[in-house]
Amino acid sequence: MKILHVVTLHTPDHAFGGPTRVALNLSKVQRAAGDDARVMALGDGFPDGELPRQVEGVPVHLFQARHLLPMFEVSGITSAALLRAARRMMRGADLVHVHLMRDLVTLPAALLALASRTPLVVQTHGMVDPTEKRVAQLTDLLGVRTVLRRADAVLHLTEAERLDVNAVAAPVPLTRTVRLVNGVRPQERKPAREPGRPPTVLFLARIQARKRPEDFVAAMPHVLARHPDARFVLAGPDTGALPGVLALARELGVAGSLDHVGPLGHEAVLAAGREADVYVLPSIEEPLGVSVLEAMSVGTPVVITRTCGLAPDVAGAGAGRVIDSRVGEDAANAHKVADAVLELLEPEAAEQAGKAAWELVGDRFAIDVVTAALRRTYEDVVRRRGR
DSSP: OOOEEEEEOTTOOOTTTTHHHHHHHHHHHHHTTTOOOEEEEOOOOGGGGOSSSSSSSSEEEEEEOEEEEEGGGGGGEEOHHHHHHHHHTTTSSSSSEEEOOOSSHHHHHHHHHHTTOEEEEETTTTTTOOOOHHHHHIIIIEEEEHHHOOEEEESSSSHHHHHHHHHHTSSSSOOOOEOOOOOOHHHHHHHOTTTTTTOOEEEESSSSSSGHHHHHTTTTTHHHHHHHTTTEEEEEEEOOOOHHHHHHHHHHHHHHEEEEEEOOOOOHHHHHHHHHHHHOOOOOOOSSOOOHHHHHTTOEEEEEEEEEEHHHHHHHTTTTEEEEOOTOOOOHHHHHHHHHHHHHHHHHHHHHHHHHHHHHHHHHOOOOHHHHHHHHHHHHHHTTOOO
């Protein structure tokens, strides 16, 4: 099967995060199974403008991002060359899988797939939800609703996301929604922390306000009071919040215990997870974080918030701690993060939660299981379209 994945952006520092990682993960497994899976996206930030033709063994068709509407950031970038190439490649594709958001790449690509009558699967990654923003409402009117209503399948991560896309598509109910979780490749489980080795606590995600990195830093004094030699690693591309986070660390007097390592490649992400004793993501409204799954895949317990899509799975399996976090309650949030981290640094709790995290990924979020479910959706779509 010839599959064209369309995603908004790929950069050297992986700043766009989840959707691009999902597209690459799916494509790698699909290609290993004999499919011709490719990824099309904008590229930006590469040295000398040299755009790669492969990423992690996956053929990619990247086009230099044009910042048409800078005030809308990633939603305002596009490329006429990409859209021309997408239209051409769709003619030879069996199916187009668009990782949809309200932007000038994936939305027009999805509309092109509809116009060319190519079977279309869309996956929204929690990025298409009801909103009061007038520009987003106009975008929904001009194209998003049409795509959701006419797509052959709409993939959702959680029940909350299914309700959201139905609300955007209203008053027409969506009848072809399919739940598809994010998946990662299972890894060898790491050994327990050696006695006497200082503990390491990891934050690995885009450093932006929604991910709440300040809660991670604000928890440091409470953890250091019990484990004065602990190291805290702040990893991921900065999308605006880093200066304030580092300033907070200096203000709290904990900057000496904080290692800011910047963006990491995929193998380095897994290595950071192996080095960490606890992974923390105090994000507000996180659909189904791939970075959380990657940490658990090596046996690292996690601290996440109740609004994370993985919260029921983590809580049910005992794979970490799920905490309440509220905007405007910074001190309380920091204490909750710290208490959860301290619990998971206890040897018995660390062993139990780490084992549960590793088993949870293997049982429910292994990429082979996810791609097998996706393949069934693809085949159903192609069959219904008579391809």
